[in-house]
Amino acid sequence: MTHYVEPAPQPAPRTDIIRRWSAPGGALSLGDRLRTALPADVLSLLTLAGNTASHMGASLFLVGGFVRDLLLGLPNYDLDLVVEGDAIALAQRLAAAPARCPAPASGELCSARRA
Helix, strand or coil: CCCCCCCCCCCCCCCHHHHHCCCCCCCCCHHHHHHHHCCHHHHHHHHHHHHHHHHCCCEEEEECHHHHHHHHCCCCCCCEEEEECCHHHHHHHHHHCCCCCCCCCCCCCCCCCCC
16 A cells, blocks of 8 residues: 655745845845835824824834835835724824825825724
8 A cells, every 4th residue: 555645845935035135234224225215205204103103102013015015125105004002093193293194196095994
């Protein structure tokens, strides 16, 4: 009787993203990448959001496809933020701030919802 033995799973192959993580000097600087990738008004809004979240005792994270594309050096202006804390209260404070969201490129810019 012959028994079929399932081959052991192979590790996922590395992609080019690993090589692109390092800056020319060997150090990863996401801050520099953000400053290069985003228009000044968007960067200012992200800074305001981060500072406001921090003052509220919340943590704010930039997530999703934008982060992937930032690491790959590809343009992407679809920013997704996750808040550990009260996202609605943060959105309300940001809406009341003098800095405003840039003109919408798509229908849903600067929206907030509980997950």
